[in-house]
Amino acid sequence: MSKIFDALRKAETKMTGSPRKRRQVRSRREPGEETESTFLRGVDKNFRRGLMNLRNSIDSELKNNDYRVIMFTSAVAGEGKTTIVAFLARMLALGEADRVLLVDCAVVNPEIHALFGLENDKGILDYLSGTVPLEEVIRNVEEGVLDIVTTGTRRGADITQPLFNSEKMSTFIRATREMYDYVLIDTSAVMEAPETPIIGSYATGTVIVVQSGKTKREVIKRAMLMIEKLDGRFFGTVLNRKRYYIPEFIYRRV
Numbered sequence: 001m002s003k004i005f006d007a008l009r010k011a012e013t014k015m016t017g018s019p020r021k022r023r024q025v026r027s028r029r030e031p032g033e034e035t036e037s038t039f040l041r042g043v044d045k046n047f048r049r050g051l052m053n054l055r056n057s058i059d060s061e062l063k064n065n066d067y068r069v070i071m072f073t074s075a076v077a078g079e080g081k082t083t084i085v086a087f088l089a090r091m092l093a094l095g096e097a098d099r100v101l102l103v104d105c106a107v108v109n110p111e112i113h114a115l116f117g118l119e120n121d122k123g124i125l126d127y128l129s130g131t132v133p134l135e136e137v138i139r140n141v142e143e144g145v146l147d148i149v150t151t152g153t154r155r156g157a158d159i160t161q162p163l164f165n166s167e168k169m170s171t172f173i174r175a176t177r178e179m180y181d182y183v184l185i186d187t188s189a190v191m192e193a194p195e196t197p198i199i200g201s202y203a204t205g206t207v208i209v210v211q212s213g214k215t216k217r218e219v220i221k222r223a224m225l226m227i228e229k230l231d232g233r234f235f236g237t238v239l240n241r242k243r244y245y246i247p248e249f250i251y252r253r254v
């Protein structure tokens with residue numbers, strides 16, 4: 001495990017559960033402003049600043065939207081999607097009024113459950129298969145401030161496109177976007193998971209995580225087009241591990 005994930009584990013939180021209510025208007029933090037929470041202490045200062053910038057970019061991108069369902073993906077595997085979305089989810093959840101749901105749709109390499117110490121015995125795949133109801137797949141972590149849906153197992157069955165391209169998925173998104181201020185979705189890389197652009201079509205927008213210096217611009221563009229082809233809205237890219245270990249901020253063009 002990387003230093004960052006170690007820090008994620010060790011981090012402590014002051015908050016003991018926030019009231020369950022719909023989004024309240026709250027002041028936007030300036031990029032780089034320190035958060036009151038303790039959870040990111042011990043994490044690289046620049047990474048922390050990058051997360052705040054990312055949050056502010058997403059908020060400004062979504063200021064005219066009622067819902068904030070944001071998919072995180074990448075062109076190829078291992079660019080840092082899970083790292084960024086897990087930290088962002090915790091940072092948002094520790095904010096004053098935000099209700100945050102983190103959904104693991106990364107069926108190729110699910111990791112969210114392990115990061116948060118959850119069993120992966122039931123999750124989104126089981127819900128979509130119709131074997132487990134919604135309330136049973138939502139798990140509460142971090143002393144009540146963050147909810148998580150893991151991938152689940154759906155043992156013995158194919159993980160195929162129709163599972164996500166379904167009325168059940170539509171219901172899942174409609175229900176959760178009403179319940180939460182932010183629904184963040186971790187996915188597998190577009191080039192290795194045909195379901196990812198389909199999941200993107202249900203999201204308000206998609207962020208593509210790019211490991212700086214790793215993936216060719218053409219490949220990123222192809223991933224972006226695959227998402228847009230299925231009517232997904234592309235927000236921009238996050239450069240991970242560039243000068244500042246990032247997410248530094250969102251670039252609209254690649």
Ligand SMILES: Nc1ncnc2c1ncn2[C@@H]1O[C@H](COP(=O)(O)OP(=O)(O)OP(=O)(O)O)[C@@H](O)[C@H]1O
Pocket residue numbers: 001002004005074076077078079080081082083084106109111187188189240241245246247
């Ligand atoms: N900014 C960062 N600084 C240091 N380590 C990082 C950073 N981002 C990711 N890593 C490390 O790189 C590895 C891959 O990251 P991660 O699992 O988040 O990628 P991923 O895109 O989710 O991969 P996959 O496609 O397999 O789901 C992990 O070991 C993670 O700890």
Ligand SMILES: [Mg+2]
Pocket residue numbers: 081082083106109111187
């Ligand atoms: Mg991952």
